[in-house]
Amino acid sequence: MALSSGQAVEILRAAGETTRLRILALLSHEELSVLELCRILGQSQPRVSRHLKLLAEAGLVERFPDGAWVFYRLTVGTGGRGLVDLALGLIADGDAVLKKDADQLAAIAGERAEAAAAYFARNAARWDEIRSLYVSETEVESAILDALGEEQPGLLVDLGAGTGRMLTLLGGRAGRSLGLDLSQQMLNIARMHVGEAGLAACELRHGDIFATGLPDGVADLVTVHQVLHYLNDPAAAVAEAARLIGPGGRLMIIDFAPHRLEYLREQHQHRRLGFSDEEILRWLDAAGLEGGIDATLPTASGEGLTVKIWSGRRAADHKRSAA
Ligand SMILES: C[S@@+](CC[C@H](N)C(=O)[O-])C[C@H]1O[C@@H](n2cnc3c(N)ncnc32)[C@H](O)[C@@H]1O
Incomplete structure (x- = not known):
C-alpha cells in the first residue's frame, strides 16, 4: 500500500x-x-x-x-x-543491541517452553481427564465429525497430537495418519491409544508444530486440537499447518473463543486466553486458505469456556509447489 x-x-x-x-x-x-x-x-x-x-x-x-x-x-x-x-x-545481523534483545527473547521463550514441557510431562497420564474439565468432549468430537461429513482424507496429520485423541477419533477414516508432538510422554500414551484402537496405518513422531519438516501440500486433513493457546507464536503455527495442506484439503483448528479464566495461565500454562474468529480467519486467509467457522460450542452453564471449530480450505485447483 x-x-x-x-x-x-x-x-x-x-x-x-x-x-x-x-x-x-x-x-x-x-x-x-x-x-x-x-x-x-x-x-x-x-x-x-x-x-x-x-x-x-x-x-x-x-x-x-x-x-x-x-x-x-x-x-x-x-x-x-x-x-x-x-x-x-x-x-547488520550481528548488531550488538538487537542481538542482546534477541538473546533475551530466546531465554524467555526457552523458560516458557520448559515450563510447558514440564506441565505436559507431568500431566500426560491425566491428560484425558484434564481435557474434560472444559466442555463436554463428546459434544466437541461429534461437532468435529459433523463438520467433516463424509470426508475420507488420504493423509491425516495431527499437530500437537497429545494422547492421540484426534488420531483415534479420525484415523479410521483416513488412509494414513501421522501425529506429531514435542512431548515424549504424551507420544508414549498416544502410541498405546492408537494401538488399542487398532490403527495400523498411524505413525507417531517427535516433532515441532513450528517446523514439522514435512513437504508442502502433503496432507488432506491437518488437525490442531487444543494446541494453539499454549504457543508463543500461534500465527506461525497456523502458517506451518496450512503449508502442509494439499489441493482440496482442510486445516481444522479446534480451540477456545476469547475468555477470562486467567488462572489457566498460571495453573495450566495457557499463553493465550482464546482466539477471536477475526484473528483465526485472518491467519487462515494469510496462509492462502478459505476460512470458515464450523461450530461454536458454549458450556452448558454459559460461563467458562466456549470451544470453536474453524476450518481453512485449500482450493482444489491449487498447484502443488515443486518442493
Ligand atoms: C493440550 S494438549 C492437546 C493434545 C491433543 N491435541 C488433544 O486435544 O488431546 C497440547 C499438546 O501440544 C503439544 N505441544 C506444545 N507445543 C508444541 C509444539 N511446539 N510442537 C508440537 N507439539 C506441541 C504438547 O506437548 C501437548 O501434547
Whole structure:
C-alpha cells in the first residue's frame, strides 16, 4: 500500500528512536506482552507503554488485550510495515543491541517452553481427564465429525497430537495418519491409544508444530486440537499447518473463543486466553486458505469456556509447489 509523504514522515518519526526500533525488531520475531517487552528492554512499564502507544498511533503495531494481559504485534499488510521491514533489513545481523534483545527473547521463550514441557510431562497420564474439565468432549468430537461429513482424507496429520485423541477419533477414516508432538510422554500414551484402537496405518513422531519438516501440500486433513493457546507464536503455527495442506484439503483448528479464566495461565500454562474468529480467519486467509467457522460450542452453564471449530480450505485447483 503506497503512503503519502506525510504518512511516511510520521512512520519514520515513530520508528526513529532506539527503544522503539528495538521493540519493532522484537515484535518481528513474535507477538509479545507488555510485561515481556519490559523485561527484555529493561525499562519500566509506563515507559514501554508510552513507546508502544506512539508505535500504535503510527499504525506500526497492533494492541490486543487477552484476559488481564495485553499483547502487541506488528501490523500486517500496510505501507508502514513495508518501511519497518526495510529499516530492520538494513541493520547488520550481528548488531550488538538487537542481538542482546534477541538473546533475551530466546531465554524467555526457552523458560516458557520448559515450563510447558514440564506441565505436559507431568500431566500426560491425566491428560484425558484434564481435557474434560472444559466442555463436554463428546459434544466437541461429534461437532468435529459433523463438520467433516463424509470426508475420507488420504493423509491425516495431527499437530500437537497429545494422547492421540484426534488420531483415534479420525484415523479410521483416513488412509494414513501421522501425529506429531514435542512431548515424549504424551507420544508414549498416544502410541498405546492408537494401538488399542487398532490403527495400523498411524505413525507417531517427535516433532515441532513450528517446523514439522514435512513437504508442502502433503496432507488432506491437518488437525490442531487444543494446541494453539499454549504457543508463543500461534500465527506461525497456523502458517506451518496450512503449508502442509494439499489441493482440496482442510486445516481444522479446534480451540477456545476469547475468555477470562486467567488462572489457566498460571495453573495450566495457557499463553493465550482464546482466539477471536477475526484473528483465526485472518491467519487462515494469510496462509492462502478459505476460512470458515464450523461450530461454536458454549458450556452448558454459559460461563467458562466456549470451544470453536474453524476450518481453512485449500482450493482444489491449487498447484502443488515443486518442493
Ligand atoms: C493440550 S494438549 C492437546 C493434545 C491433543 N491435541 C488433544 O486435544 O488431546 C497440547 C499438546 O501440544 C503439544 N505441544 C506444545 N507445543 C508444541 C509444539 N511446539 N510442537 C508440537 N507439539 C506441541 C504438547 O506437548 C501437548 O501434547
